[in-house]
Amino acid sequence: MKGAVAYVNDQWHSSGLADLPEGPERHCITLKFIIPRDTQFTGLINHVCEVAQQRLSDFYKGRQVTPRPAAGSVVGDGSGDGIELVFDVAPAE
Structure with a gap:
């Protein structure tokens, strides 16, 4: 089974x-x-969310990156095999 970092x-x-x-x-x-x-x-x-949040934090250095609750099986490709993760990135100071 693949891990979160691999996905x-x-x-x-x-x-x-x-x-x-x-x-x-x-x-x-x-x-x-x-x-x-x-x-x-x-x-x-949750682990995929954490890894993605870290990648976003690396990109938006010094800015708060906050995840919203994760939702599984919501990608609109009809397969039900997707997850959609939404993050709020604070404005730069």
């Missing part, structure tokens, strides 16, 4: 991590990861 690294471009908005204003970032339904469980989804 984030493997889906860097398709999740939205490779195309983050820049600028000092507040941002709302939505990342989408495909994780097969039969392997989705709360711990894995």
Whole structure:
């Protein structure tokens, strides 16, 4: 079974991590990861969220990055194999 870091690294471009908005204003970032339904469980989804939050914190250095509650099986591709993670990034000071 793949781990959270592998999902984030493997889906860097398709999740939205490779195309983050820049600028000092507040941002709302939505990342989408495909994780097969039969392997989705709360711990894995939470860990993917933590890894993605760290990657966002690295990109938005010095800014607060806050995750919203994770939602599984919501990607609109009809497969139910996705998770959507939403993060709020505070404006730069």
